[in-house]
């Protein structure tokens with residue numbers, strides 16, 4: 001380790017920024033072709049892995065202990081001690097055990113939930129592009145070693161500290177190191193000045209920063225903990241997760257319920273002492289039981305667990321959720337702002353048409369295989385026979401960074417490395433008979449003005465092997481037709497350069513609109529000879545877009561199809577039913593966007609409002625809000641404008657999910673309630689800013705995730721309802737005892753209450769957290785943010801409906817045993833076997849009622865028979881455990897002593913076994929009525945609308 005640090009220090013300290021590229025290579029034992037495999041291995045052994053080692057969090061034992069010192073736990077410790085002092089050793093031990101089990105259980109669940117998210121984070125490895133063995137390769141960022149030649153471009157996260165040796169327009173965001181969020185310019189030239197801090201050195205780039213624009217080649221200097229970022233990480237590894245709204249709500253809920261419990265305890269304590277004249281110690285134990293009965297001990301960990309389970313289910317559906325609490329926010333989403341290319345469409349581009357002045361050509365063949373023909377009036381056309389076609393396709397394919405990969409071991413089809421929009425240009429060039437590799441060698445690229453969603457175009461500058469008219473360099477440009485045409489002053493026709501007339505401009509835009517109306521994506525292509533008269537500066541890095549992109553010659557249009565994803569139409573319909581609006585925000589042309597939006601059902605009106613980026617710029621926030629109330633498509637917008645749209649939607653009260661993939665999307669992704677980054681096409685920066693990452697870039701996966709989000713919230717409510725159900729029947733027997741001044745001997749003891757709350761109720765409740773989304777969950781409007789978990793409906797249902805029902809049944813069971821033994825002719829048994837049988841029956845009745853209740857709680861209004869009464873295996877297991885536990889409490893002598901129970905007879909068992917059915921059937925009846933009422937309401941609503 002010491003040695004490693006030393007080497008890393010040497011690398012940086014020997015003023016690597018002063019060296020020429022050749023000397024940098026020499027210093028790091030590397031070369032232009034990159035390291036060889038053996039060198040990589042040797043360096044890995046020497047320097048280790050490129051990883052930031054995480055400092056261990058709080059020791060597990062401390063986390064475990066923290067579960068034993070909460071207010072409630074302390075109260076229970078005190079209660080246990082008092083019980084032992086008052087000679088109720090069993091109760092004391094039971095309370096201690098409860099406390100310990102509860103603490104360990106909470107710890108285990110938190111730990112498990114934490115592990116689940118940790119594992120998910122690991123599923124997102126970052127990659128780096130390097131040159132090794134003279135080949136460009138994609139490797140895991142953790143496999144980088146000093147000496148590696150690293151390639152970075154806009155949107156990439158930088159994974160090691162490195163010295164830049166070649167760059168084009170490079171700007172880097174170093175906010176993780178410096179806190180300064182404005183990108184800084186970087187270059188590859190040696191820096192001779194001393195006294196600059198490392199982050200200020202213009203030819204050094206650092207781990208953790210991201211490329212805001214441009215491209216670069218850099219030699220890795222230090223990795224892992226030896227990097228500047230590693231040093232900071234070493235000092236500060238204390239990221240604290242903020243509590244989500246749900247966690248806050250749950251904390252509040254637990255406090256509220258604890259207060260209710262405490263108040264109940266105090267009331268019972270006072271009544272027991274003054275009204276029934278119980279001894280103080282007994283009254284205390286008795287009221288402590290009440291407190292314990294009312295507190296939902298397992299609520300918080302169970303919620304975390306059900307969120308974690310949802311996260312795992314979502315991961316299977318291609319949605320990686322980075323923050324647990326995002327799951328719940330997803331459930332409230334009211335608007336999804338989605339981009340088009342790749343999310344709603346397949347991003348599998350195929351060129352269908354080419355447009356040249358005076359000629360429209362058809363292109364056959366599908367996908368990326370270079371198999372197909374270029375047809376003009378049904379006759380095959382090759383580049384070598386048509387100068388215009390040759391210029392168009394040469395320019396288009398040279399002004400591109402994508403590579404086509406022939407079928408190989410990994411895929412039996414032609415695939416693409418890079419942007420599909422660019423890849424299809426190479427394919428169509430090959431279809432026209434152009435040898436694209438040869439072209440690259442003949443006209444090597446010397447500079448790139450990278451694609452930028454704001455400029456909507458990209459240019460490349462090449463050296464010409466044979467100068468044309470004294471020109472040694474040429475610039476090619478491709479991009480959105482409107483943007484490219486604005487830069488053109490001439491047009492290429494039959495190999496000749498002519499002045500571009502207004503009527504020609506109109507003709508080109510008409511052709512563009514015609515294609516766009518059919519949902520096709522159009523790119524315009526142009527070139528410019530860079531003559532000596534241009535006074536072009538010597539240094540290539542001073543070739544700026546402003547300097548190069550002017551006075552261009554228009555060549556033609558390339559028209560490509562990007563069909564909608566097949567599953568998107570259904571997902572859009574589902575959103576409409578769930579009252580979730582979808583707003584398309586795209587960089588593409590309005591008519592293309594409108595056509596696709598109509599095809600997949602995002603817009604229903606014939607003439608939806610299309611707001612362009614330029615229009616949006618001029619619009620006031622008030623006007624924007626008005627526009628947002630109706631159907632609208634945002635087209636030709638820059639990613640930065642998404643941020644404004646999100647802000648305005650939020651001001652209108654919406655919960656907004658936004659998709660994005662570029663660097664400039666990150667403000668909108670951060671601002672949104674749910675930022676959704678694209679896993680395939682997304683940049684690291686976007687992924688970092690997002691709350692959720694779609695591994696398949698697919699819109700339908702967002703909708704699936706929203707469905708899960710809604711299910712999670714309703715599962716938590718189901719769980720809450722279930723555990724609150726048993727509170728009333730637990731309190732009523734004690735109330736009966738107190739109010740009758742002891743004439744009704746206590747039907748349910750404290751130990752028995754604990755047996756329900758911390759024993760029999762627990763596992764079935766956990767099963768509810770794993771319920772799958774209910775069928776109608778996407779038929780309802782989104783939940784309002786102000787809605788609370790313990791709403792009026794839940795309180796009424798838990799405390800009055802189930803509470804009273806179970807109380808009647810439990811008290812009924814108590815009297816049932818007494819009736820079997822001669823009551824009312826003999827007084828209610830207050831001790832002996834009959835009393836024990838009666839209390840055993842009160843306890844067992846509540847347990848059996850809860851079996852019916854847990855099945856009921858699985859759905860809100862749907863019949864449980866319809867969704868399969870035993871479909872949730874976790875609940876079935878829970879019920880089996882519940883029955884085994886209560887049988888053990890009733891029959892095992894040791895437990896009988898603790899819980900004050902005795903064996904019960906055949907008639908009693910019949911009573912118990914029947915119990916779940918009335919609970920189940922009564923609730924099924926209520927659900928049927930509720931379903932009917934909502935159907936009637938729907939019909940009436942429809943009539944009203946008509």
Ligand code: ATP
Nearest residue numbers: 339340341451453456457458478479480586587588
């Ligand atoms: P969305 O925002 O829905 O994903 P998009 O991909 O069309 O749609 P941008 O990536 O912002 O949005 O692109 C804006 C416009 O720039 C495109 O409509 C296209 O005309 C042009 N364009 C896209 N990719 C390139 C590229 N690689 N080179 C040149 N121009 C491009």
